[in-house]
Amino acid sequence: MSVRIGILGYGNLGRGVECAIKHNPDMELVAVFTRRNPKDVTILTETAKVYSVNDAEKMKDQIDVLIICGGSATDLPIQTPKYAQWFNVIDSFDTHKRIPEHFAAVDKSASENGHVGIISVGWDPGMFSLNRMYANAILPGGCDYTFWGKGVSQGHSDAIRRIEGVKDARQYTIPVEAALESVRNGENPQLSTREKHTRECFVVAQEGADLARIEREIKTMPNYFDEYDTTVHFISEEELKKNHSGIPHGGFVIRTGKTGWNDENSHVIEYSLKLDSNPEFTSSVLVAYARAAYRMNQEGQKGCKTVFDVAPAYLSAMSGEELRKHLL
């Protein structure tokens, strides 16, 4: 029997989840929910329909897992705890400093209602988090480094789009080459946030908007830009569509550490991603964790989880026997 999926929020991630379900025969898309007028939202899956978010609760018995594809800056803190009342949920919440409070809110709602909510799924947080954890467990005395880009951060682009007067935006994260070189040379540098990345923003402003205010709000935005050297370019909608339509990204996690009675042996653990489509890759991770949430809930589990709490086998469409035969 297929895992019945709902999508809440039809943006880059929502479209990516719809596409990822096509690649997972054990899943089916039942509904897409939107805060806009459903007539204004067109999906590609003929067997599913678009509904208003106000209709979601009525469909709670028709959906096994609701994948919440809103923005981390303002949507997910409200949406994920709300819909965990009625559904097993998955989200991609990536405001790292606010994950503890988000976890607590989702845990209360999911636990009280007997659902599983897996938050902060994707690649960072998500796959990068897992690899940082594995590497720290294996090399307890070492140094961690995470680099992103050059690529388009969806979270930072979404955060800019939420600023009054902004019509559209793309934010590129750019690693500082000297920092990268020092890490790769095994120099184990102590790097501040500002020394690792810069951020470049391309913004389409609404007619008559106060550009100086928008630039200021971007550069001083806590949890997103205030710790970085950031440049802001105001461009036309045509320029954005022509020169910034893709959403590529990537990055890597490195941990260096030593073993031996006198730390005589050095080791480097590296996990890297090169993504043509940040949203499509992130959505593929969301869909795998939706499979896990359904299975964990079927076993009687409930409450909020992160990627650290999900045994890997729950993610796979293969049976235990197939996994042992093909991937062990």
Ligand SMILES: NC(=O)C1=CN([C@@H]2O[C@H](COP(=O)(O)OP(=O)(O)OC[C@H]3O[C@@H](n4cnc5c(N)ncnc54)[C@H](OP(=O)(O)O)[C@@H]3O)[C@@H](O)[C@H]2O)C=CC1
């Ligand atoms: N953990 C990770 O590794 C990653 C996390 N993320 C997270 O995913 C979040 C969502 O990213 P993304 O999908 O790019 O965000 P979008 O801006 O594309 O979509 C966010 C929401 O905005 C609404 N929306 C989308 N398009 C329109 C439109 N044309 N007009 C009006 N509203 C619209 C949709 O809600 P509705 O349909 O209800 O209107 C949608 O759910 C990011 O904020 C980021 O935090 C992203 C990548 C990786």
Ligand SMILES: N[C@@H](C[C@H]1CC(C(=O)O)=NO1)C(=O)O
């Ligand atoms: N959550 C990020 C995924 C990675 C990308 C990123 C960045 O460029 O700052 N941080 O984490 C996203 O929204 O794309």
